[in-house]
Amino acid sequence: MNKSISAAQIKRIRSLQQKKFRADTSLFVVEGEKLVAEALHSGYEIESLWKRDEISPAAMARISSLSSPSPVLAVVRQKKILLSDIRLEKGRLYLMLDGVKDPGNLGTIIRLADWFGVSAVFCSPDSVELYNPKTIQATMGAIFRVPVVYCNLADVISKAEAGGIPVFGTFLDGKPLSDDFYSGIEGGGIVVLGSESFGISEDISAIIPKEKHILIPSFDKAGKIREGGHGSESLNVATACAAILSLIRAR
Amino acid sequence: MNKSISAAQIKRIRSLQQKKFRADTSLFVVEGEKLVAEALHSGYEIESLWKRDEISPAAMARISSLSSPSPVLAVVRQKKILLSDIRLEKGRLYLMLDGVKDPGNLGTIIRLADWFGVSAVFCSPDSVELYNPKTIQATMGAIFRVPVVYCNLADVISKAEAGGIPVFGTFLDGKPLSDDFYSGIEGGGIVVLGSESFGISEDISAIIPKEKHILIPSFDKAGKIREGGHGSESLNVATACAAILSLIRAR
Numbered sequence: 001m002n003k004s005i006s007a008a009q010i011k012r013i014r015s016l017q018q019k020k021f022r023a024d025t026s027l028f029v030v031e032g033e034k035l036v037a038e039a040l041h042s043g044y045e046i047e048s049l050w051k052r053d054e055i056s057p058a059a060m061a062r063i064s065s066l067s068s069p070s071p072v073l074a075v076v077r078q079k080k081i082l083l084s085d086i087r088l089e090k091g092r093l094y095l096m097l098d099g100v101k102d103p104g105n106l107g108t109i110i111r112l113a114d115w116f117g118v119s120a121v122f123c124s125p126d127s128v129e130l131y132n133p134k135t136i137q138a139t140m141g142a143i144f145r146v147p148v149v150y151c152n153l154a155d156v157i158s159k160a161e162a163g164g165i166p167v168f169g170t171f172l173d174g175k176p177l178s179d180d181f182y183s184g185i186e187g188g189g190i191v192v193l194g195s196e197s198f199g200i201s202e203d204i205s206a207i208i209p210k211e212k213h214i215l216i217p218s219f220d221k222a223g224k225i226r227e228g229g230h231g232s233e234s235l236n237v238a239t240a241c242a243a244i245l246s247l248i249r250a251r
Numbered sequence: 252m253n254k255s256i257s258a259a260q261i262k263r264i265r266s267l268q269q270k271k272f273r274a275d276t277s278l279f280v281v282e283g284e285k286l287v288a289e290a291l292h293s294g295y296e297i298e299s300l301w302k303r304d305e306i307s308p309a310a311m312a313r314i315s316s317l318s319s320p321s322p323v324l325a326v327v328r329q330k331k332i333l334l335s336d337i338r339l340e341k342g343r344l345y346l347m348l349d350g351v352k353d354p355g356n357l358g359t360i361i362r363l364a365d366w367f368g369v370s371a372v373f374c375s376p377d378s379v380e381l382y383n384p385k386t387i388q389a390t391m392g393a394i395f396r397v398p399v400v401y402c403n404l405a406d407v408i409s410k411a412e413a414g415g416i417p418v419f420g421t422f423l424d425g426k427p428l429s430d431d432f433y434s435g436i437e438g439g440g441i442v443v444l445g446s447e448s449f450g451i452s453e454d455i456s457a458i459i460p461k462e463k464h465i466l467i468p469s470f471d472k473a474g475k476i477r478e479g480g481h482g483s484e485s486l487n488v489a490t491a492c493a494a495i496l497s498l499i500r501a502r
Contacts, residue, residue: 238489
């Protein structure tokens, strides 16, 4: 019943924990019963599949990147999605991430995008890599359902403007979300979120119209909007994303 | 100008990275210029303060738990906040966490509580410890502004019911948020969130009225609520918290 795994195969799978080898081979690793099941039912090509019961718990521990190795691990071929593969449509919702660096944040945002029916996530080329094991884990399988495109964000914004699709960005000095925002986005548009440390880059800020610079308002204990001067300067990028998507969808 | 730090002091500060020693001494460690500044301006007692410029970068690296040690570290005395210290008031918003285990999630939720004007956070005794360095870091200073109480959650729910304060809980089989929920919470009430793996415990589920079991709806790409059967089974607890708080406050 046993399937053998060679020392060379173990080494190769372990090497995929490093970005360089993932880039060289265009492969990535998926672990966990739920995630592997989703990979198997997705359009992604499975390069190899390893089960603890077949290769031994010791071998599974060696190929796993998790502290408690799951019973199953798949090596999956990456899919390169291009901007030209995405049709920007009115009435649809899109996210744009400008330099998000934390793999957990990226994965959590993809999971949110899936939950709230976002049609695609655009990432700047300097964003954290999609196939980082921590990103994959945090998506909880949403990576197989939401198209994520690494591309020049300014190109997407030009395309959106040409198509009459509004582009909003979150800024610390933005305008608190109001009816203007909700009627502007009317269930469709692009929401841009910036990096954990620096927010949206200067280049991208400059091409988002000033009146579309938004801010999730902060509230005092009586439920009144706090004007300026709040101790917490910002929200974490993934929780800001959750707030905005839920607010848009609740309309 | 230099201040000396003894080997015994280094050992003692390092020991505070462990829960046992934090519990034994009722101390915790705060790192980072922003967080330490907030600690200094809070009502918390500072037991000792260490600056890299005074004790040397090498000594700072030894007492720090961060991979890139900050220029300043404070040892702070814990504050034990009791349920009797909190006045449950109508029209105020409260959070209740039933068994949240991840320190980053707890810290992120406290940061959200601060942002959205939550009056107190109640944690079940089996929740992750408040003074875990990862929790403190994730609060971004909100720990000094939001009261966090570890207590029997059923006691809080009884008190709330007696005071006419509604208690809502998030459940995977709950009712999608609707006008009923918004009018029920009318800017005030308690929202209960469960653990990452198991949700709200059976004991607490049983005392939350069935009609107050809520769910953040999931949406398809056209913006329609997805009824049942969605690939992603749930949201991360911190992002669910962000969605609910922002939705309540936007009303």
